[in-house]
Amino acid sequence: MHISEGVLSPSVLVAGAALTTAGVAVGLKRLDHEEIPSAGILSAAFFVASLVHVPAGPASVHLVMNGLLGLILGWKAFPAILVGLGLQALLFQFGGLTTLGVNTLNMALPAVICYYLFGWGAKAGTRQHVLTITAFACGSCAVLFSGVMVGFSLYLTGEAFLPAAKLVVAAHLPVMFIEGGLTAACAFFLRRVRPELLEGQYVPKSASQF
Amino acid sequence: MYPNPHHSSSAARNGRRIFCFFSVLLWLAFSNIPALAHKVTIFAWVEGDTVYTQSKFSGGRKARNSTVVVYDKEGKLLLEGKTDKNGLFSFKIPKKTELKVALKASMGHLAEWTIPAEEIMGAADNSEAGVVPSTQQAAPSTETKTSSELPATTAVSLSLQDVQDLIDRSLDRKLSPIVNMLADSLDRGPGMSEVMGGIGYIFGLVGVALYFATRGKRK
Structure with a gap:
């Protein structure tokens, strides 16, 4: 999922960085001081998830967990993923600092898209199986969209789109299932013990503050 | 009042559960440490007049059928080839300058290795x-x-x-295990210290963010 340094053309890097900056700005604007700890914990979970390694085909892939971040954080997934990826680039040499913008966009935008597509399932009062199914879809689709976006970034730099995207998506098929299951388990667990963490995102701001 | 202690005890229980949950996540991450990580490495060495390269995904998985590109010091493309099923690729020294060997694995992975000019010169002298x-x-x-x-x-x-x-010849033969060992040691995955350092950074950032977010309130 992490695109290395020196692969993409400068225009793609700049465009990715610009879009990421916009996303992070939106995320930070929506970040309430009460939500800072949960964003931090999820950022740490994202940071560590990349170490859980799934052997798949010719390449090696790892968990991404952007679906979970999208489900719980919405737009705030942008700053959380930026921090996680920045530290992965510095400490693990995954990706790189110049590709940080593009990589953040590739992982955070699908998280936000999945938040809009499947987030309603996490609202208070939805049935248990609805929550489980939407959370599963959220986790797996976020990885799928990320794969498509990585393929698209490579395409913009001159690689053929379909082979590149197919390869990335195919390699991440097992990850999609694992992430779907993990996201569903997390959602189920959070609804049980900490529903306000899961649903806080979907309560109107004025109502959630008091 | 009455509901408060009840609430706080359930909160404590929930806190404990959440702690357990994240410790399980962390344990899952660490239990995989020998076979983790996500980047590619390429290692190149000179034997005689041939350059050998070995390509890997971190975690020891060989980068099969990946493209290896060789540039000279000015970035001019000299030759290109594919790795075999053991991630190996070798070529005759095309030019007696510093060589840059780049591995282009699938999915936007890229790794580079530079062979200094002295190494090439030494080999070239021998071949002459x-x-x-x-x-x-x-x-x-x-x-x-x-x-x-x-x-x-x-x-x-x-x-x-x-x-x-x-x-x-005998030096090449004797040194080849050491060269292989070096190649293996190059792709050590991130260890405990990096992981803990990263998590510490994130918690520190949370602290800084909370400080600035609540500063207005405390006044």
Whole structure:
């Protein structure tokens, strides 16, 4: 999922960085001081998830967990993923600092898209199986969209789109299932013990503050 | 009042559960440490007049059928090839300058290795030296007919060349395990300290963010 340094053309890097900056700005604007700890914990979970390694085909892939971040954080997934990826680039040499913008966009935008597509399932009062199914879809689709976006970034730099995207998506098929299951388990667990963490995102701001 | 203690105890229980949950996540991450990580590495070394490269995904998985590109110091493309099923690719030294060997694995992975000019020069000298004896070998055969003193000196120089070649060959052979070990040690995955450092950074950032977010409130 992490695109290395020196692969993409400068225009793609700049465009990715610009879009990421916009996303992070939106995320930070929506970040309430009460939500800072949960964003931090999820950022740490994202940071560590990349170490859980799934052997798949010719390449090696790892968990991404952007679906979970999208489900719980919405737009705030942008700053959380930026921090996680920045530290992965510095400490693990995954990706790189110049590709940080593009990589953040590739992982955070699908998280936000999945938040809009499947987030309603996490609202208070939805049935248990609805929550489980939407959370599963959220986790797996976020990885799928990320794969498509990585393929698209490579395409913009001159690689053929379909082979590149197919390869990335195919390699991440097992990850999609694992992430779907993990996201569903997390959602189920959070609804049980900490529903306000899961649903806080979907309560109107004025109502959630008091 | 009455509901408060009840609430706080359930909150504590929930806190404990959440703590357990994240410790399980962390444990999952660490239990995979020997086979983790997500980047590619390429390692290149010179033996004789050939450059050998070994390509891997971190975690030891060989980068099969990946493209290896060789550039010179100015970034001019010299040659290109594919790794075999063991992630190996070798080529004859195309040019006696510093060489950059880049591995282009699938999915936007890229790794580079630079072979310094001295290493190439050393190999090139040897290969030139290897050429010299053959002319000298040809020379003595003609000279043996005419003079009887010369063969002795050329024989000495010949044996010197042979010794040089022998030493090079046996050094290459003896050093190859060390070279392989170096190649293996290059792609050590991130360890405990990096992981803990990263998590510490994130918690620190949370602290800083909370400080600034609540500063207005405390006034």
